[in-house]
Amino acid sequence: MHSYSLIAPAKINLYLEIIGDRPDGYHELAMILQSINLADQIDIRSASTDTIRVRCKHPQVPTDKSNLAYKAAALMANRFPDAFAQYGGVEITINKQIPVAAGLAGGSTNAAAVLVGIDLLWELGLTQSELEELAGQLGSDVPFCIAGGTAIATGRGNELSPLPNLDHLSVVLGKYRSLAVSTAWAYQTYRQQFGDSYLTDTQSLTSRASAVHSAAIVKAIIRKDGVQIAEKLHNDLERVVLPEYPQVAQLRQVFQEAGALGAMMSGSGPTVFALCESHEQAQQVKQYVRTAIPDPDLELWLAQTCTTGIQIATGAK
Numbered sequence: 001m002h003s004y005s006l007i008a009p010a011k012i013n014l015y016l017e018i019i020g021d022r023p024d025g026y027h028e029l030a031m032i033l034q035s036i037n038l039a040d041q042i043d044i045r046s047a048s049t050d051t052i053r054v055r056c057k058h059p060q061v062p063t064d065k066s067n068l069a070y071k072a073a074a075l076m077a078n079r080f081p082d083a084f085a086q087y088g089g090v091e092i093t094i095n096k097q098i099p100v101a102a103g104l105a106g107g108s109t110n111a112a113a114v115l116v117g118i119d120l121l122w123e124l125g126l127t128q129s130e131l132e133e134l135a136g137q138l139g140s141d142v143p144f145c146i147a148g149g150t151a152i153a154t155g156r157g158n159e160l161s162p163l164p165n166l167d168h169l170s171v172v173l174g175k176y177r178s179l180a181v182s183t184a185w186a187y188q189t190y191r192q193q194f195g196d197s198y199l200t201d202t203q204s205l206t207s208r209a210s211a212v213h214s215a216a217i218v219k220a221i222i223r224k225d226g227v228q229i230a231e232k233l234h235n236d237l238e239r240v241v242l243p244e245y246p247q248v249a250q251l252r253q254v255f256q257e258a259g260a261l262g263a264m265m266s267g268s269g270p271t272v273f274a275l276c277e278s279h280e281q282a283q284q285v286k287q288y289v290r291t292a293i294p295d296p297d298l299e300l301w302l303a304q305t306c307t308t309g310i311q312i313a314t315g316a317k
């Protein structure tokens with residue numbers, strides 16, 4: 001029996017600009033995505049029956065066909081029916097550390113791990129670009145999660161251009177346990193409120209999105225200049241999420257007051273992250289926020305930016 005244990009890191013968005021409406025109904029984006037070392041562990045093994053099974057003890061994570069990890073396994077079974085028949089079913093166990101519905105690509109990174117895990121289990125030898133193509137069918141954030149690191153993401157978020165690694169930058173994350181934001185709601189609300197200024201012409205969409213390559217934050221990342229990166233953080237989805245969730249706006253404000261280099265909401269939220277110049281500063285920021293907001297519903301984490309996507313922790317035959 002084969003089995004693999006994989007590490008699936010979360011991501012934060014250092015930059016998220018909504019450019020306009022795409023013909024496929026999604027939004028054209030210009031983003032910078034960054035992996036962090038807050039990660040789930042995914043154990044994957046061949047099963048004796050020809051079924052896909054997902055286990056996860058987290059109360060907010062479904063274990064049926066709606067789990068993104070299940071969908072990833074089903075996609076592989078559908079795409080490689082001979083291998084599925086040869087190797088049998090797949091059992092997936094998710095050890096959830098990444099907060100759920102948090103804007104940190106928790107489900108997406110689990111799906112990416114399942115694609116990588118099944119590629120190994122079934123000895124398919126897929127290339128990174130083949131894995132990313134499959135990943136794009138599961139969700140906009142899934143392709144980035146395969147190789148992770150630091151990357152510009154355009155199109156739906158699935159067209160990737162790697163940037164030089166930005167590792168060991170200290171990050172503090174904060175999320176209210178009881179808050180969850182639907183990504184679909186965030187984009188729909190943005191479209192309703194700000195859609196008038198959207199670009200729709202495909203050519204202008206693409207050229208505006210590609211302008212991110214020369215943006216100031218990209219230059220700051222290339223120079224590994226934490227102060228400048230923090231100054232240029234940007235997320236258009238804050239315009240709809242912060243007014244709807246004042247607690248998130250307040251948390252962001254407190255992160256700033258705490259002396260972090262900069263703070264921003266990640267993705268569709270509600271997680272807020274702060275960039276810090278050292279681990280010591282991150283610890284001080286975390287302590288300041290904990291004292292300023294003693295609410296036990298607020299969870300805080302220390303993390304670091306990292307250079308990797310899905311990693312194999314252990315493998316056995």
Ligand SMILES: C[C@](O)(CO)[C@H](O)COP(=O)(O)OP(=O)(O)OC[C@H]1O[C@@H](n2ccc(N)nc2=O)[C@H](O)[C@@H]1O
Nearest residue numbers: 026027029108139140141142156157183184187267268
């Ligand atoms: C907010 C981010 O996490 C930032 O990285 C992503 O843009 C969202 O990535 P994701 O959760 O993988 O998104 P998907 O599962 O593809 O789509 C979720 C919902 O967001 C909307 N969506 C997503 C990406 C995009 N470029 N435009 C959109 O309008 C979709 O219409 C859908 O209703």
Ligand SMILES: Nc1ncnc2c1ncn2[C@@H]1O[C@H](COP(=O)(O)OP(=O)(O)OP(=O)(O)O)[C@@H](O)[C@H]1O
Nearest residue numbers: 067068100101102103104105106107110141183267
């Ligand atoms: N493997 C999974 N892990 C977490 N949530 C999952 C998973 N599969 C399905 N879900 C469902 O997906 C919803 C979104 O969860 P997820 O943690 O992926 O959001 P997110 O971090 O905001 O994602 P993104 O940043 O990609 O928009 C949850 O409400 C959950 O019920």
